[in-house]
Amino acid sequence: AGPTPVSALIHAATMVTAGVYMIARMNWLFVMSPVAMTIIATIGAFTALFGAAIGFAQTDIKKVLAYSTVSQLGYMFLALGSGAFSAGVFHLMTHAFFKACLFLGSGSVILGMHHEQDMRLMGGLRKYMPITFITFMAATIAISGIVPFSGFFSKDEILWQAFSQGSSYGWYYFLWVIGLLAAIGTAFYMMR
Numbered sequence: 001a002g003p004t005p006v007s008a009l010i011h012a013a014t015m016v017t018a019g020v021y022m023i024a025r026m027n028w029l030f031v032m033s034p035v036a037m038t039i040i041a042t043i044g045a046f047t048a049l050f051g052a053a054i055g056f057a058q059t060d061i062k063k064v065l066a067y068s069t070v071s072q073l074g075y076m077f078l079a080l081g082s083g084a085f086s087a088g089v090f091h092l093m094t095h096a097f098f099k100a101c102l103f104l105g106s107g108s109v110i111l112g113m114h115h116e117q118d119m120r121l122m123g124g125l126r127k128y129m130p131i132t133f134i135t136f137m138a139a140t141i142a143i144s145g146i147v148p149f150s151g152f153f154s155k156d157e158i159l160w161q162a163f164s165q166g167s168s169y170g171w172y173y174f175l176w177v178i179g180l181l182a183a184i185g186t187a188f189y190m191m192r
Contacts, residue, residue, distance in 0.1 A: 005107060020076045020092050027085045038171060041081025041162065045178040047074030052185030060117045061106045064189060068143065069099060071186060075158055078179050082172065084161035091154035098142040098151060105136035119192075144187035155183055 023030060023040065030036055051071030058064045072095045079088030110117055112129055126133040142149035145156070159179050166173035 005104065017092065020073070020080065020088055023077075023080045024085045024089050027080075030080075031083065034169070037081050037083065038169065039081070041078050041165075041172065041175050044074045044077025044079070044081055045162075045175040045182070047071070048078060048182035049074070049178050049185065052182045052189065055189040056185070058189075059119050061109065061119050061122070062103070062117055064119070065099070065102050065106060068102075068186065068190065069095075071182060072099070072143070074182065075155065075179065078162060078175060079158040082158070082161040082165050082175075084158055087154060087157035087161060091158060094142065094150040094154045098139040098149075101135055101139035102143065105132050105139065108132040109136075140190045144190050145183050146187075159183070 030040070048071050051067050051069075051074055055064050055067040055071060058067060072091070076088045076091050076095070079085070079091060108129065109122065109125060109132060112125065112132070113122060116122070138149070142151040145151045159176060162172050162176040162179055164172075166176060
């Protein structure tokens with residue numbers, strides 16, 4: 001719960017990078033074990049859904065963004081466990097940019113609200129902070145996976161790969177549904 005620019009750095013880059021990068025770089029080892037890949041994908045899918053569900057209940061603007069990071073991290077691991085290593089790294093990169101934009105926008109909102117972080121007390125800021133609104137909305141559309149923003153292309157690739165794995169391993173159809181629910185959840189809690 002540090003300063004917002006520090007949160008942007010931690011959530012957009014540092015926290016997310018290590019595990020995703022390690023599995024992506026060591027993909028040759030992981031693909032030798034379908035069981036390991038399934039475990040990674042399963043943990044990723046449920047993390048994506050669980051992070052989104054927690055994001056529904058948060059009222060602190062920074063906590064919503066923090067749990068959103070957890071959810072997106074789950075998406076990256078769903079990609080890696082589905083064998084979509086490039087899609088996982090692509091989502092890592094897109095996430096870094098839109099999450100940094102969201103945290104910096106939230107810092108602007110918090111400062112404009114005189115250090116208030118409770119979203120229930122915010123509203124109508126669009127007319128007072130138009131530039132923050134535009135940048136925050138662009139990043140929200142991106143993380144929600146709406147065309148033509150980057151989040152659509154990375155999430156679509158992840159969901160497509162999870163669905164494609166279902167023809168070989170039926171469990172992945174279920175993981176695809178979980179991933180789809182997490183994507184819908186992300187759009188919901190980010191728009192609120």
